[in-house]
Amino acid sequence: MKTRVAFFDFSSCEGCQLQIANLEEEILDLIEIVDVVSFREVMKEHSNEYDIAVIEGSIMRPMDEHRLRKIRSRCKILVALGACATTGGINKIRNQWPVENVIKEVYKDADIKDNEFFNAFQTKAVNEVIPVDYYIHGCPINRDEFKHVITSLALGKKPVIPTYPVCVECKKNENVCLFELGKYCLGPITRAGCNAICPTNGSPCDGCRGILSKPDVECVMEILQRYDLTYEELKSRCTLYNTNVFNPKDGMTLVRRSKND
Amino acid sequence: MTQSHSKIVKIITKKDLDTFVNNLIKNEKHNVVGVKTKGIKFVFGPLENASELRLDYDVTILPPKKYFLPPYETLMDFSLNKPFNVKESDVAKPRIIIGVHPYDIIALEQTDKVYLDSQKDDFYKKRRDNTIIIGVDIQKVSENSFAASMKTHVTESGFDLMLTYLGDKYAVTIGSEKGKKLLEKYAKMISATEVDIKKIEEVRKNIALQFKKKLKVDKEEWSSVLAANYDHPIWEKRSQKCMECGSCTMVCPTCFCYDVKDEVSIDLKEGSRIRTWDGCLLRDFTLIGSGEVFRDDIGKRYRHRFYRKGNYLPERYGFVACVGCGRCGIACLPDIADPCDVINDLSHFERSENTGKFFIKQKTEVAEKGTIHIPQSATIKRTERLTEMEMFFEIELDDKKPLGHIPGQFVEVSIFGVGEAPISVSSGPSSSSSFEIVVRRVGNVTSRLFRMKPGDKLGIRGPLGNGFDVKSFEKKHLLLSAGGIGIIPMRSLIQYVVDDENRKKYKDITILYGAKQPSEALFIEEFEDWCKIDDVKCELTVDQCVEGDCWTGCTGLITTLYPKIKLDRYDSENTVAIVIGPPIMYRYVIKCLETLGIPAKNIFVSLERRMKCGVGKCGHCQINGVYVCKEGPVFNYNDIKDLPEAFE
Numbered sequence: 001m002k003t004r005v006a007f008f009d010f011s012s013c014e015g016c017q018l019q020i021a022n023l024e025e026e027i028l029d030l031i032e033i034v035d036v037v038s039f040r041e042v043m044k045e046h047s048n049e050y051d052i053a054v055i056e057g058s059i060m061r062p063m064d065e066h067r068l069r070k071i072r073s074r075c076k077i078l079v080a081l082g083a084c085a086t087t088g089g090i091n092k093i094r095n096q097w098p099v100e101n102v103i104k105e106v107y108k109d110a111d112i113k114d115n116e117f118f119n120a121f122q123t124k125a126v127n128e129v130i131p132v133d134y135y136i137h138g139c140p141i142n143r144d145e146f147k148h149v150i151t152s153l154a155l156g157k158k159p160v161i162p163t164y165p166v167c168v169e170c171k172k173n174e175n176v177c178l179f180e181l182g183k184y185c186l187g188p189i190t191r192a193g194c195n196a197i198c199p200t201n202g203s204p205c206d207g208c209r210g211i212l213s214k215p216d217v218e219c220v221m222e223i224l225q226r227y228d229l230t231y232e233e234l235k236s237r238c239t240l241y242n243t244n245v246f247n248p249k250d251g252m253t254l255v256r257r258s259k260n261d
Numbered sequence: 262m263t264q265s266h267s268k269i270v271k272i273i274t275k276k277d278l279d280t281f282v283n284n285l286i287k288n289e290k291h292n293v294v295g296v297k298t299k300g301i302k303f304v305f306g307p308l309e310n311a312s313e314l315r316l317d318y319d320v321t322i323l324p325p326k327k328y329f330l331p332p333y334e335t336l337m338d339f340s341l342n343k344p345f346n347v348k349e350s351d352v353a354k355p356r357i358i359i360g361v362h363p364y365d366i367i368a369l370e371q372t373d374k375v376y377l378d379s380q381k382d383d384f385y386k387k388r389r390d391n392t393i394i395i396g397v398d399i400q401k402v403s404e405n406s407f408a409a410s411m412k413t414h415v416t417e418s419g420f421d422l423m424l425t426y427l428g429d430k431y432a433v434t435i436g437s438e439k440g441k442k443l444l445e446k447y448a449k450m451i452s453a454t455e456v457d458i459k460k461i462e463e464v465r466k467n468i469a470l471q472f473k474k475k476l477k478v479d480k481e482e483w484s485s486v487l488a489a490n491y492d493h494p495i496w497e498k499r500s501q502k503c504m505e506c507g508s509c510t511m512v513c514p515t516c517f518c519y520d521v522k523d524e525v526s527i528d529l530k531e532g533s534r535i536r537t538w539d540g541c542l543l544r545d546f547t548l549i550g551s552g553e554v555f556r557d558d559i560g561k562r563y564r565h566r567f568y569r570k571g572n573y574l575p576e577r578y579g580f581v582a583c584v585g586c587g588r589c590g591i592a593c594l595p596d597i598a599d600p601c602d603v604i605n606d607l608s609h610f611e612r613s614e615n616t617g618k619f620f621i622k623q624k625t626e627v628a629e630k631g632t633i634h635i636p637q638s639a640t641i642k643r644t645e646r647l648t649e650m651e652m653f654f655e656i657e658l659d660d661k662k663p664l665g666h667i668p669g670q671f672v673e674v675s676i677f678g679v680g681e682a683p684i685s686v687s688s689g690p691s692s693s694s695s696f697e698i699v700v701r702r703v704g705n706v707t708s709r710l711f712r713m714k715p716g717d718k719l720g721i722r723g724p725l726g727n728g729f730d731v732k733s734f735e736k737k738h739l740l741l742s743a744g745g746i747g748i749i750p751m752r753s754l755i756q757y758v759v760d761d762e763n764r765k766k767y768k769d770i771t772i773l774y775g776a777k778q779p780s781e782a783l784f785i786e787e788f789e790d791w792c793k794i795d796d797v798k799c800e801l802t803v804d805q806c807v808e809g810d811c812w813t814g815c816t817g818l819i820t821t822l823y824p825k826i827k828l829d830r831y832d833s834e835n836t837v838a839i840v841i842g843p844p845i846m847y848r849y850v851i852k853c854l855e856t857l858g859i860p861a862k863n864i865f866v867s868l869e870r871r872m873k874c875g876v877g878k879c880g881h882c883q884i885n886g887v888y889v890c891k892e893g894p895v896f897n898y899n900d901i902k903d904l905p906e907a908f909e
Contacts (some may be wrong), residue, residue: 171511
């Protein structure tokens with residue numbers, strides 16, 4: 001029997017599933033090697049019997065947690081898909097304010113009391129609720145990495161997700177370092193696997209694939225000085241995906257970690 | 262004809278040089294690449310017209326190593342459905358590289374020493390053979406470069422043609438027959454005069470004066486400075502700023518370590534084995550299947566990079582593996598990567614005469630054996646589940662020839678689409694076409710092996726590495742200590758020495774084996790058989806028993822067995838002790854052996870590291886300057902006891 005795969009979405013733009021839908025004719029190869037039993041974006045059938053659950057999106061409400069736990073209990077392997085699921089992604093931007101203030105800001109005076117759909121808590125990544133077996137990072141994901149993970153799981157091997165930073169891939173692409181162009185790039189501390197797509201196209205890395213190691217504060221300050229960059233630039237670069245590295249409320253939380261996680 | 266250092270020199274006008282380059286571009290046989298701009302920087306890239314060529318560049322982002330060891334390279338393609346349908350990858354068509362600076366040419370000559378040794382890298386060799394190098398003397402010195410201090414700012418060899426800018430024209434020094442022919446075929450030129458030759462020398466002398474960055478320590482002294490300062494606080498201190506980004510290794514012309522991984526198509530029908538650049542600064546560089554990382558601390562990885570360049574490779578090959586191009590200094594954001602700064606910081610500290618203390622000479626030079634990357638086809642004959650975690654395989658090479666190994670050697674087991682893993686051979690040498698391995702399920706390859714059945718196909722490379730010199734053990738007492746899965750490679754030695762034919766060559770044999778618990782003890786039946794052989798004494802102990810274990814033997818660590826050894830039976834000088842076990846075991850067992858009076862030179866160990874290529878190229882298995890895949894895995898303890906990374 002072929003491995004059964006189901007896709008689920010939580011708080012997200014569903015853009016990572018769209019990346020999979022965008023595999024186009026390769027989708028046909030994909031359904032040759034696995035049975036896709038649930039994939040709201042491309043099919044209406046659904047089954048609760050599956051081996052691999054692929055989760056896109058962050059967890060924002062008690063009802064999400066409940067649904068996620070159910071999925072976990074039904075699957076053998078759980079894969080977090082995309083930044084919202086793997087790190088919390090841009091949904092975590094709002095964690096810098098108390099959740100009550102966020103709800104107030106968005107819904108103003110609408111009557112949402114006792115409505116579980118609006119009963120939000122601070123954004124969580126999937127692994128803050130249940131154990132995750134494999135991660136497909138990125139905003140959006142890299143389709144090649146998705147294919148690598150799916151083929152690996154179909155072959156029964158552990159997918160290899162890079163533990164080295166974007167700089168490695170960026171250097172292999174022989175890009176002009178963006179620091180030398182006066183841009184603050186998170187490439188040196190962000191997990192590779194995207195083939196350095198942003199720096200290769202002239203945009204600094206925003207760290208969507210997650211931070212590998214937090215550098216020494218003194219070192220960061222020196223770099224800012226060496227490349228004539230400001231603290232503000234570093235701050236703005238970190239707010240999109242990495243408020244856990246740089247928290248505007250608490251200021252700099254860059255502390256070296258001895259080991260990668 | 263005028264000559265400089267016995268080389269023929271021609272003169273070509275700037276206009277005629279353009280015509281020459283354009284003629285080369287039109288010549289379809291070769292890809293013509295040269296230095297051109299990329300934004301504010303320079304790179305080597307395909308040339309469409311001579312006008313793109315920037316011979317006045319300072320330094321390129323990447324060195325030309327990318328044309329010989331590409332960042333991503335397909336070593337072979339394979340089919341997953343038809344086992345062992347492997348196609349060796351085609352190597353790119355012939356290429357002409359225009360504008361290579363002398364330091365990069367010297368870096369390629371260094372790479373040759375590593376990649377074209379007795380175990381040649383076929384892909385690298387093909388590219389070297391079909392590439393023509395047109396060098397150019399430096400016109401603008403890069404701010405970060407210290408090539409003059411490294412004496413790599415000029416070169417007399419390694420090029421087919423070398424251009425030197427003489428203000429209004431170029432001098433072309435002919436370095437090879439290939440270069441000469443190319444020039445004759447496509448260029449209009451005249452012979453150089455005595456004045457021109459003098460001018461070339463002046464230009465080269467003048468280049469040396471333009472370097473702002475200078476070494477305070479001659480490159481010949483690097484090895485001795487590093488040998489004396491291994492524990493200097495500089496490594497820890499400087500590495501605190503390291504972001505572990507690996508950029509310094511990627512852009513370095515003499516960092517040529519690599520990783521290999523298998524990729525498969527989404528329909529799971531086809532796959533490729535890809536080689537890609539790896540760097541010793543990255544944490545997973547030394548990660549092995551069981552999850553152990555041998556150089557976990559960034560300070561140690563940072564130090565390793567400099568020692569490889571300034572001590573390990575110099576001791577092995579005779580060259581300092583830094584050409585002073587300064588690329589790492591440019592790429593490193595916190596500016597800690599530049600070897601010139603590091604060596605200068607150490608300049609007023611001591612030197613050590615014992616420069617070779619991190620390196621041992623390989624015992625036997627391995628003969629060339631066809632291609633180093635393509636495995637031989639083999640078939641699983643028999644499998645047996647030994648324990649929860651270990652499985653036994655009998656494997657036969659499809660050419661029906663014996664593996665030809667000696668005890669202690671290993672093979673790279675290859676499963677297409679999954680990868681390769683180094684596995685010790687567990688059977689003794691034999692004339693049979695099959696051999697045996699036992700694997701513990703830890704990584705992808707071993708997990709996949711667990712699901713394989715008799716008749717399934719595998720790839721085998723090897724035998725690899727240095728095994729036990731069984732001849733030198735003759736007429737000696739043997740004391741064999743195996744801990745955990747160390748019994749697996751030890752079995753290859755035991756089978757050899759207890760063999761009817763060989764038994765009489767050795768005096769009495771003691772086999773000590775410590776397993777974690779009864780359920781993990783391997784080869785128990787064989788162990789009992791060994792006990793029955795004359796003058797073979799076996800002791801088995803388990804660290805602990807858990808409830809339900811049926812165990813009447815010893816309990817306790819393997820170290821508890823040594824006091825039982827009757828010393829008077831052992832003439833310690835005439836005892837050879839062999840130890841194979843987990844890293845933690847060595848220190849304690851060796852202490853016991855020393856207590857028994859067995860000298861270090863009589864002790865042999867087998868060490869585990871990440872043996873990826875198996876042929877001393879990829880760099881992953883290094884213990885200081887030693888390659889475990891070549892000089893090991895079997896070592897004389899005396900040779901490695903002072904290597905700081907051996908028993909950490």
